[in-house]
Amino acid sequence: MNLKLKATEIRKDIITLIYKSGTGHTGGDLSVTDILVDLYYKQMHVGPELLRDPNRDRFILSKGHSVEALYSILADKGYFAKDELVKTYSKYGSRFIGHPNNKVPGVEMNTGSLGHGLAVGVGMALAGRMDGRPYRVYVVLGDGEMEEGSNWEAITAGGHYKLDNLTAFVDRNRLQISGTTEEVMTQEKQEERWAAFGWNVLSIPGNDMDAIDAAVEKAKATKGKPTVIIANTTKGCGISYIENQVAWHHKVPTDAEYAQALQELQAQEAQYEQDSK
Numbered sequence: 001m002n003l004k005l006k007a008t009e010i011r012k013d014i015i016t017l018i019y020k021s022g023t024g025h026t027g028g029d030l031s032v033t034d035i036l037v038d039l040y041y042k043q044m045h046v047g048p049e050l051l052r053d054p055n056r057d058r059f060i061l062s063k064g065h066s067v068e069a070l071y072s073i074l075a076d077k078g079y080f081a082k083d084e085l086v087k088t089y090s091k092y093g094s095r096f097i098g099h100p101n102n103k104v105p106g107v108e109m110n111t112g113s114l115g116h117g118l119a120v121g122v123g124m125a126l127a128g129r130m131d132g133r134p135y136r137v138y139v140v141l142g143d144g145e146m147e148e149g150s151n152w153e154a155i156t157a158g159g160h161y162k163l164d165n166l167t168a169f170v171d172r173n174r175l176q177i178s179g180t181t182e183e184v185m186t187q188e189k190q191e192e193r194w195a196a197f198g199w200n201v202l203s204i205p206g207n208d209m210d211a212i213d214a215a216v217e218k219a220k221a222t223k224g225k226p227t228v229i230i231a232n233t234t235k236g237c238g239i240s241y242i243e244n245q246v247a248w249h250h251k252v253p254t255d256a257e258y259a260q261a262l263q264e265l266q267a268q269e270a271q272y273e274q275d276s277k
């Protein structure tokens with residue numbers, strides 16, 4: 001599969017979902033899309049037919065506000081109908097509330113309150129080892145989310161138990177809800193911090209599909225330590241007027257903005273199709 005093309009298709013689904021439902025965390029969805037596409041379409045042993053398979057890989061979107069990206073992928077993979085998602089997302093009575101909810105097939109953990117996903121991921125990884133299961137656990141965190149102290153307890157435990165079946169991503173887009181991460185609470189030395197807690201640390205361009213995939217392969221081959229992939233991303237990646245704009249943390253496109261977004265993404269698709277010939 002052409003993963004770059006798939007990521008562009010998913011970005012179209014995300015912006016359409018947000019436009020039609022009138023709500024969404026646009027910037028954070030677009031920054032994390034490439035990571036999710038590599039995991040769901042290449043790396044993870046998951047799928048709607050494996051929902052009850054005890055050996056399925058486990059995925060936790062700890063930065064749960066990026067749910068529009070996760071749900072667009074789960075719909076595309078056939079966990080549920082895209083039509084139901086688009087028509088009911090964030091509406092009263094819908095199972096598709098504005099953050100991941102484990103009543104939705106494919107969602108392993110309710111998230112949205114930041115700072116809880118990694119601790120649960122550590123528990124899942126430890127349980128997998130104790131049960132002799134081959135599954136791997138992937139947790140995606142935001143860089144603003146790293147301000148939550150609970151993450152550092154989970155990082156301590158992950159290092160202590162040498163959980164080499166656990167991989168964390170930090171979506172390092174340098175923006176959070178109200179400004180840059182550096183203005184709100186400094187995030188410099190992210191790499192050194194994780195390393196000090198006994199983690200294998202990889203730092204990559206986080207919207208580069210080949211770099212993401214190579215990093216996941218390295219994480220799988222690393223023994224005796226969990227791995228964190230610091231993914232240096234662009235918030236809003238793929239749509240010019242959303243990129244690096246703090247105001248687009250939670251914002252809905254106008255009719256004209258939506259049309260422009262589709263135009264830009266279609267141009268990228270045409271380019272990827274051309275490149276693959």
Ligand SMILES: Cc1ncc(C[n+]2csc(CCOP(=O)(O)OP(=O)(O)O)c2C)c(N)n1
Binds near residue numbers: 031065144146176
């Ligand atoms: C415990 C908690 N506090 C506050 C919020 C509100 N909130 C939602 S998203 C967000 C910013 C998160 O920033 P970051 O983790 O960098 O996410 P990204 O920029 O990638 O979207 C905040 C503060 C929350 N969801 N949970």
